[in-house]
Amino acid sequence: MSQVNGVGQPAILVEGLTKSFGEVRALRGIDLSVPRGTVLGVLGPNGAGKTTAVRILTTLLRPDGGRALVEGYDVVREAAAVRRSIGLAGQSAAIQEELTGRENLEIIGRLYHLSWPRARSRAVELLEQFGLLDAADRTAKTYSGGMQRRLDLAASLVGQPRVLFLDEPTTGLDPRSRLGMWDIIRSLVADGTTLLLTTQYLDEADELANEIVVIDHGLVIAAGTSEELKNRVGGDVVEFTVPDRRRIGDAIAAIAKIGEGEPHADPETGVVSVGVGSRGSDALIEAVRSLDGAGVETRGLALRRPSLDDVFLALTGHAAEEEDQTGGRRRGRRRGRSKEMERTAS
Amino acid sequence: MTAIAEPIRSPGPGVRFGWAVTDTLTITRRNLLVWTRVPAYLVFTVIQPVMFVLLFRYVFGGAIPVHTAGGYVNFLMPGIIAQTAAFACFSTAIALAQELKKGVIDRLRSMPMARSAVLAGRLVADTGRMTVTILIIIGVGYAVGFRFLNGFLPAVGMIVLAIVFGVAICCISAFTGLAIGDEESVQAFGLIWLFPLTFLSSAFVPIATMPGWLQAFANNQPVTYVVDTMRALALGGPVEASLWKSVAWLAGIFIVFVPLAVRAYRRAS
Numbered sequence: 001m002s003q004v005n006g007v008g009q010p011a012i013l014v015e016g017l018t019k020s021f022g023e024v025r026a027l028r029g030i031d032l033s034v035p036r037g038t039v040l041g042v043l044g045p046n047g048a049g050k051t052t053a054v055r056i057l058t059t060l061l062r063p064d065g066g067r068a069l070v071e072g073y074d075v076v077r078e079a080a081a082v083r084r085s086i087g088l089a090g091q092s093a094a095i096q097e098e099l100t101g102r103e104n105l106e107i108i109g110r111l112y113h114l115s116w117p118r119a120r121s122r123a124v125e126l127l128e129q130f131g132l133l134d135a136a137d138r139t140a141k142t143y144s145g146g147m148q149r150r151l152d153l154a155a156s157l158v159g160q161p162r163v164l165f166l167d168e169p170t171t172g173l174d175p176r177s178r179l180g181m182w183d184i185i186r187s188l189v190a191d192g193t194t195l196l197l198t199t200q201y202l203d204e205a206d207e208l209a210n211e212i213v214v215i216d217h218g219l220v221i222a223a224g225t226s227e228e229l230k231n232r233v234g235g236d237v238v239e240f241t242v243p244d245r246r247r248i249g250d251a252i253a254a255i256a257k258i259g260e261g262e263p264h265a266d267p268e269t270g271v272v273s274v275g276v277g278s279r280g281s282d283a284l285i286e287a288v289r290s291l292d293g294a295g296v297e298t299r300g301l302a303l304r305r306p307s308l309d310d311v312f313l314a315l316t317g318h319a320a321e322e323e324d325q326t327g328g329r330r331r332g333r334r335r336g337r338s339k340e341m342e343r344t345a346s
Numbered sequence: 347m348t349a350i351a352e353p354i355r356s357p358g359p360g361v362r363f364g365w366a367v368t369d370t371l372t373i374t375r376r377n378l379l380v381w382t383r384v385p386a387y388l389v390f391t392v393i394q395p396v397m398f399v400l401l402f403r404y405v406f407g408g409a410i411p412v413h414t415a416g417g418y419v420n421f422l423m424p425g426i427i428a429q430t431a432a433f434a435c436f437s438t439a440i441a442l443a444q445e446l447k448k449g450v451i452d453r454l455r456s457m458p459m460a461r462s463a464v465l466a467g468r469l470v471a472d473t474g475r476m477t478v479t480i481l482i483i484i485g486v487g488y489a490v491g492f493r494f495l496n497g498f499l500p501a502v503g504m505i506v507l508a509i510v511f512g513v514a515i516c517c518i519s520a521f522t523g524l525a526i527g528d529e530e531s532v533q534a535f536g537l538i539w540l541f542p543l544t545f546l547s548s549a550f551v552p553i554a555t556m557p558g559w560l561q562a563f564a565n566n567q568p569v570t571y572v573v574d575t576m577r578a579l580a581l582g583g584p585v586e587a588s589l590w591k592s593v594a595w596l597a598g599i600f601i602v603f604v605p606l607a608v609r610a611y612r613r614a615s
Contacts, residue, residue, distance in 0.1 A: 055452075058452075058456040059455070059456060060452055060455055060456060080458060083457055083458040084458040086456065088452070088453060088456040090449040090452055090453070091449070092448055092449050093448070093449075094448055094449035094450045094452060094453040095448075095450070096376065096380060096450065098379070098380040098383040098384055099376070099379060099380065099383070103376075103379065107372060107375075107376050108453075110368070110369075110372040111369055111372055111373075111454070111457055111459040111463075112457065112458065112459070113365055113368070113458075113459075139383065155453065156453070159457065159458070
């Protein structure tokens, strides 16, 4: 281990980090602290500033202000030492498609200044670990999307990094490849690697991360464990679909009384949800009666535990996948957005 | 080589220089491997210039009167070779733009490798490729009647000048690839500046046959100086004036575009 760093020191420490691109303030002062051997999930919609943060932490971009340390090394002043400590897998598979899987990894190994025999054996180790040994001598062009991403992740591990940055590792993958990727990521974490993972998928952060920070418009708007964040929503959620979109307004009116907060409706999918606190099945029965009384047809009416989607909605006032076109900031209001969303969508 | 288990110690300057060399060679090797795997690259780097030789030698050549020993084929070959060297650089820009887009350059920049190696390796590989192409073109030229008339060393000098010229164009090309960062735009932009630069020169026709306003441009641009020097080296005749101007232009291109390309690489995103 390195002599410079105390054991208790976090693997990643970020204080007041800012970065602007012209008029656009991508990061407006974020703080992060990731203890060794843990996984931080950085959650946020497109354009929230996740990738900018990763690019600064991996020495690809200089911050405007604040500081960032990786393994105790400053990402600006000690960039070379940071690069020796990290691995990066970005949003697309950064591999050479004309080369075989083996050649890709061997070349990366050589660029980490491994000897030829060591570069070769390291490539084999990784191909085996990632289930690519059978495809080792085929050009990466012939690989499926999931295999390419696995090869890309393998490439980020050639140098045996202590801190691994995965920027949206499963974006664009089919559900099965996504689950495979999760298994691989979990096994890396079990080996003691510190991991910073960005994602737009709330279930992914839920599944993989010890701690989650939610970023929106370049600011950390919430931090905690998945459980802590879910508690902020305030208990269970009653959710159902209204097949006839014109009746969404009636449905909201019918369940407004039973919810703890205001109902939320997605005008595109027709999904309506409302937080009901700890009243659980009582609230569910009330909802059935109330909707029946209003004559609103529903499908899939159910009570469920809050997901991180609900958390995001509660924290930001807009859904995680929703692109915020207006640029307006609408934080802090809980579930008060149904009417406005319907308007902007129509 | 250093073991991976203790990667944090800072290497001394000697070790770092050694790494810069091995990293450059690794990137060179990678680029040449990629080149051999893509048939389209071989077509562009070999077959296209051969077709130019045949086209100008047998189709246009008869209509272009020149006063050159050995006729039009001897006039043509130094021009074709210079153009081949310049066009070899299309792929420099395109490859860098592709790597940028796919995130390959991000990965390499996040690694503890020499920062100069990606550009240096690209230029070394492209120089190798260009040299192979030039030798093939000269072979084809010999088959259709071209002859060096000025002895062995000047002939070697002509080839070296063509390669240095090609590398200079590659530096411009590398800068455009990294600065523009989009494959299709880079390709289109390459056509916009490389075509006029090579065709509006003394490469294919005597400049005296062009209209006056065009002569003003063609007489004072680097491709003409380089081609005139190459022609003089290949066939004999006064070298000095055009050689001096060629060297000045090439030095100028390196001084301006090497730092620009390096800067574009460091800032690439």
